[in-house]
Amino acid sequence: MTDQNKRLSTADASYVAFVEEAWQRHIRLAMLLAGDRWRAEELLQDSLVRMYERWRRLSRSDDLHAYLRRALVNNQTSFWRRRRRENLVAEVPDRAAPDTAPDHDAVALRRALRALPPKQRAVVVLRHYEDLPEREVARMLGCSVGTVKSQHSRALEKLRHLLHEPSYTGSR
Amino acid sequence: MTNIDERLASQLHALVDGEPDSAAPTGMLLERGRQARRRRTGSLVSGSLAVLALGAVGAATLVHGPASDRPAVVAEASSPAVASPQMELAAAVAASENTSYRVTVRRTARVDPKWSETTLGAFDPATASGYLRTPFPDGLSFQEDRLVDGVYYLGGADGGRKMPWKRYPGKRNFLPFDAAMGGALGASSDQEGLFQVLKKTGATVTKTGERAYHFSVEPTGKATGFDAGAPLASEKVVGDVTLDADNRVAKLDYEVTYVWKKDGKVGPPTTVQVTMAFSDYGLPVKVEPPAPAEVVR
Structure with a gap:
């Protein structure tokens, strides 16, 4: 101490x-x-x-x-x-390490995340970064599992559009 | 887990896992926590930024006596040979605040991503009643503030979802015009007023036309509307006030610029442009308390 x-x-x-x-x-x-x-x-x-x-x-x-x-x-x-x-x-x-080129993918992802409404951003981060199940995310956000599913789907749709990622189809 | 999930998960981890650790600001957190606990046991404090007080509330503090004093203040303002620009402006603001009015507040941020929003409202200082309504760009979200006989309510909608109304404890005589200003409407001796801010911060007010003034002020401490723990390096407000033919405030235009600090270093400035237009002085303002409303403790 x-x-x-x-x-x-x-x-x-x-x-x-x-x-x-x-x-x-x-x-x-x-x-x-x-x-x-x-x-x-x-x-x-x-x-x-x-x-x-x-x-x-x-x-x-x-x-x-x-x-x-x-x-x-x-x-x-x-x-x-x-x-x-x-x-x-x-x-x-966005900070780049000295003597290295900026990571464009990281910059793009960061901007795309920020373009999501906060609730959609929270759903994406909790599901994909914290790896929480839908039930737990719903409990944290104070909404139904159905709402989590729809927010998740919309978020992935938007990320797909912003990042030109054809494979974010929200099928999780 | 599907490939999609793995890719997004891996990208999110790649985004942040390489970020360096930083020392937890335990000292500051303890201090802020103790202050927050003390505030919770006290009465609700406006926390308004002096700038809004500059525009709408402030000059009310010039009027320390009963209503009969107000005509004297206004009369002083009509004698340009005697009154300084500060006093004239303060008197005009006081005249604006003595009666009800409508207000439109437009805020525009000059940072990326740029945004702007417009609030419509009305206020009657005599009854401490009024409202502010701010729709947001998605067309579904909005925020609504109501003040009904001094009792403050906050409600709105986030996306298509209605937010429950919240009722805040205590009584107040202001509405928060704008987050950047921590703002307050109405006459209250509890507010940091225009005149006090001008005196304390050494602000300058210059007359730029028959009914126009320019001001510049750099509030500090509580006058900024932020608590002591906030990482605010500086705040500056520069603006113009235009009066109507009745010497009431017709328009208030200003830019507020914040500079934030962290670990001894200052960051890039943030500037918000705010324009307030006042009108319909003297018209009644009717506001009903929303029901139901959950009480905030």
């Missing part, structure tokens, strides 16, 4: 420990949901701050990471939050 943690309450110390693990574990999910690293860090910070507000109750819960994942998805797809945040943050240019 660091000297800083020694001065924290037990609850705060447990929160710090969770944050240090959760940050690395969920920042990439946040990037896919939010569209770029800046927004991802903001989304993850906001979600973790909300967890702090409820920490005393939450810290007795079984799966904090599942809770955080739901919070990331809900905060990103939150209608109200999105209207504020996406209006304000400039798009951070």
